[in-house]
Structure formats: structure tokens, C-alpha cells
Amino acid sequence: MKEILHIYIRVSSETQSQDGFGLDVQEEWGRELCEKIGFTPVIHNEGSAKSSNDNLEKRPVLMELLSKMETGEIKHIYVYNNDRLSRNQQTWGLIRYKIKSNNVLLYSGKNTSPQDLSDPTQDLIFGVMSEISIYDNLLRRDRLTSGKFKKVKEGGWMGGPPPYGYKNVDGYLVVDPVESKWVIRMFEDYLRGDSTGDIKEMLMSNGVLTRRGRVKFSLGSIRNIIGKNTHYNGSYIVTDRSRDEVISCNCPPIVSPKLYIDVRKEFKKRSYKESGRIKEGRELGEYLTKEFLRCGHCNSSFGVRVNPNQYRNHYFCRGKENEWNNSGNDKTIPCKNRVRSIKIDQTDKVIWESVCDILENSHIFKETFKDTIEETEMTSTKSKTVSKKNTKRLKEIKSDIEKIQGYKTTNISQNIIAELPENQLRDLLGKFDDEISKLRVEQETIELEQKGISEKNNWVDWVKMFGKNMEDLRSPETTFNDKKKMLKSIINSIIVLSDDKTSHRLVINLSVNWWNDNLSWTYKTNKDGKRIKDGYILDQGEDVFTTDWINTKKN
Secondary structure, eight states, X not given: OXXXXXXXXXXXXXXXXXXXOSHHHHHHHHHHHHHHHTOEEEEEEEEEOOGGGOOGGGOHHHHHHHHHHHHTSOOEXXXXXXXXXXXXXXXXXXXXXXXXXXXXXXXXXXXXXXXXXXXXXXXXXXXXXHHHHHHHHHHHHHHHHHHHHHHHHTTOOOSSOOOXXXXXXXXXXXXXXXXXXXXXXXXHHHHTTOOHHHHHHHHHHTTOOXXXXXXXXXXXXXXXXXXXXXXXXXXXXXXXXXXXEXXXXXXXXXXXXXXXXXXXXXXXXXOHHHHTXXXXXXXXXXXXXXXXXXXXXXXXXXXXXXXXXXXXXXXXXXXXXXXXXXXXXXXXXXXXXXXXXXXXXXXXXXXXXXXXXXXXXXXXHHHHHHHHHHHHSOOHHXXXXXHHHHHHHHHHHHHHHHHHHHHHHHHHHTTTTTTSXXXXXXXXXXXHHHHHHHHHHHHHHHHHHHHHHHOGGGSOOHHHHHHHHHHHHHSTTSOHHHHHXXXXXXXXXXXXXXXXXXXXXXXXXXXXXXXXXXXXXXXXXXXXXXXXXXXXXXXXXXXXXXXXXEEOOOX
16 A cells, blocks of 8 residues: 655745745645655645744644644655745744654655654754744845835835725825715715714715725725724824834825814714723614713613513613623622613603703703794794884885985986986986885885784794694604704713612713703883893703612512
């Protein structure tokens, strides 16, 4: 029975597979050697494995060969060059030990004589040659790295695909006129309040394709563009790890410095890590208040547990979970003997109703609502102001018409314009008439507006509109997104406090001072000596609202 020669083939890069040392060449050399020595070939193809990550975990075929060496299944192994096994000194030391300790004969190149590492002389020569091979590899890599970073220092591109918005022209980054337009649009939309999801939809609706020709940008690539890549501001950092050197490189900017800085601030502000929120990996539902909740005893954020089969529908304090993650054991945490889980539906309902109570009783919110209505609608208060303004303007128009008619009549009667040529006279009189016509059109428009103001049934009662607005907010028809938008506009955080395991309170930290704000009337004395109201002053309230105790029992 013929001996088996196990032929191990590998390339360390795509270029190596094309420069004469590819897998097919290595296999051909191995088979030719088998014919010369009369062995049966068995091919073990590792494929492409980068020498920069030369560790056994990423070399499953070689791992299997080493394992079979230990069991005695392999006694002869072939590589076209010893560096196919490894160029890493530490990894190569382990492979050499396995070959030597299991009395495996190593063939390489076209040499029919194997290397027997159990022989001291051959082991010494093999060790020296291996060290030279490793040294040669380090020099070659150092030359390649030096050349690349020298080019970078001179303003060239380091290699690889350029960031979206740029193209590589003769080794230098140049702004792509088409892609850069959408980069600017992404920055502008994000600063206006659009989410990365909104930007994704915007790009798709405009038919913008990714570099790979796909119709959908990933959210990660959009986040990289607006929140991570510094190229768009005109610079980027490259690290030469072999020399522990950091190189600052310049490139053409795409967005203005102000837009770049503003977007970065907004990106940091919205990030979960910065705000202390934790994003759930895969939330199957919509949760109204989870992102605001924090434990008042251990300052942990709240997560979600939903399992209908186990009657779970809770927001829960992550304090215990965080302790396990940070220390590997369950230490005593401040909220251990307190409420750590609160009902989702109950909590969302209490917080939403509390916010509605705050808004409905806030004088400042009412004033804001009134100002908004008065900008577009006619109210009782606005009607008085507009009517007074219109009356004054009608008097001015009447006076202007009388003056112009008087000038026209006086000039003609005094023959001041009678001596003018007929065409000039006609033009001058026409200008008098045109001005009078414009004033009369304005007069008619204002008189119609005054008529509408005088009819009270056309007025808008902002107080009733405010009441209707609050009814709409409390209505079951109010959408989740509308509620979420309202909460985000006035809430910073919500602290969960508990004294025991049966009840808790919620401390709502507002971004506005609308709770318990105050309206104070001002007075003046009229001609008759009577004291009458002369307006009011709004005093800011508190920015913290605390709910009553909430029972957390299942029933």
C-alpha cells in the first residue's frame, strides 16, 4: 500500500494567487513530487488566509492536519514553501513542535528528500531557515507599509474604497459631484430633525443608489456618514500601528464647518449612550415611555419584558443585569428590595394623563396655544386690535383721496398743467387717477374685513378651541406617534421611586416650567377713579411633577 502525502495549499492574498504561486501551481508541484517518490496525494485546500491574521483559529484545515498528526493519521506532509504553514513566529513555533513531536516528515518545493526534525542537524537548519523566512516577511511588509504611509503623508489616499461622496482619482480623494450633493442633503435633513430612517426613505424615494448599486442604504452607513466619518469636514486620521504613529490627513471638505459641527452635536445629543438610554436589540412592540425611565435608587435605565404566556408586560430596572455584566457576580444593589418591574400599560397611561393634566392647567401653555391661534384665526381680542388699526387706516385713505382730488382740481383751475403738451397732460392726469383707484381698492378691502369682524359669529373662540384640543389629546383616537412627539417635546426623564415592593411613584422631569405656573392680573385706574384690569403677567412654575403612589400588585 502506498504512503499518503498530505499536500497543504494556501494563498495569503488575492495578488499571490495571480503571480505564479496560486493554489493550482502549489497543487501541481505537490502531485509531481508524489509521482517521483511514489506516494498517493491527498489535497488539503485552505484557500485564502491573510498572513496579517495568521492564527490557527482562522486556519481550520491546518488545525485538522495538526490534530491528525497527534493521532498518527498523518506521517508525511507537503508545502510548496515552508511559509505556507505560517509566517507568524509564535504560530510557526507551535506547528514546528507538532511536526517534530509526532515524527512527521515535511516535504517542500521540488525536493524529494524530506526534512526530519527529529534529527538535530536538520532541525537546526530548518529553524534557521524558518527564522530567515519570517525576517524576510517582516521586511517585505515593512516596505509595503512604509510606502503606503509615505503616500498618505504626501496627501494621497491610503487605498481601498473612498468614503461615500468622494472618488479616487490618481491616488487622491476628489469630491464626487453627484454623491456629494446627497451627503449635504443628509446632513441638512438630519439637522432639521429627520431620523436616519427618514433619510433612508428620502434617498430611496429620490432613486439614489448605494456604491454597490442597491436601492436601500443601510442605517449603519447613514450613521457613519453623518456621525462618524470626519472626511466631510476636510480631514481624517490614519494610524500606522507598526510605528505607533498617528497621521492627520487633509482632503476636500463637502459640508460647511458650521453644518458639520451642528450635525455632530445633534448626533451626540440623540445617541443612546450620551443620553443614558439603552436601545433594545429587537423590540416587537411600541413603548411610549421606556426611553425616559430611570431607577431612582441605582440610576439604571429600564428595559422591557413582554411574554403573554408568562403574564409579563413590564418595564424593568436593569440594575441587577448591569451588576452581572460589570462584575460577573450579583452584588447587593440599592433597589434590590424595592419595586423593579412596573406595568407597561399602567405606567404609560399614568404618565400620559399626568402630561395632559400639566398642559390643561398650565397658563403658559394656554398662552402659547392662544398666540398660535391668533396668528391664523380671528379671535375677540384680535378683532379689537385689527378693527382699531383698520379704522385708522380708513381715515388715512379718505384723507389721501381728498388731497389727490384737490391737487388735481386746483392745478387744472390755476392752469398750472394747462400749458403742458396733450400727451404729457394725459399721462399726468392718468397717474392721479391710478393712485386714487389703488386707494379705493384698499378702502373696499378693509371695509369688507371690518364687516366680517363686526359679525361675532365669524370669530374663533380660542378658549373653546383649547378645550377641544385637550379633549383630542385625551381621546383614545390620539395616535402613538402624536403622543410620543408630545412627550419628547416636554419631558427630559422620568425617575421611578419606591419604598417597598408593592407601590411606586413617578417623578417626571420636564423640559419646561409649566407645572403650577401662575397668572397675575395687573390693574389701572380709569378716568372715573375705578380700578380695572390692565393685562396680566405669567410667572413660571416648576419643572418637576410627581405622581401619587401607584400600586404594582398583579391584581
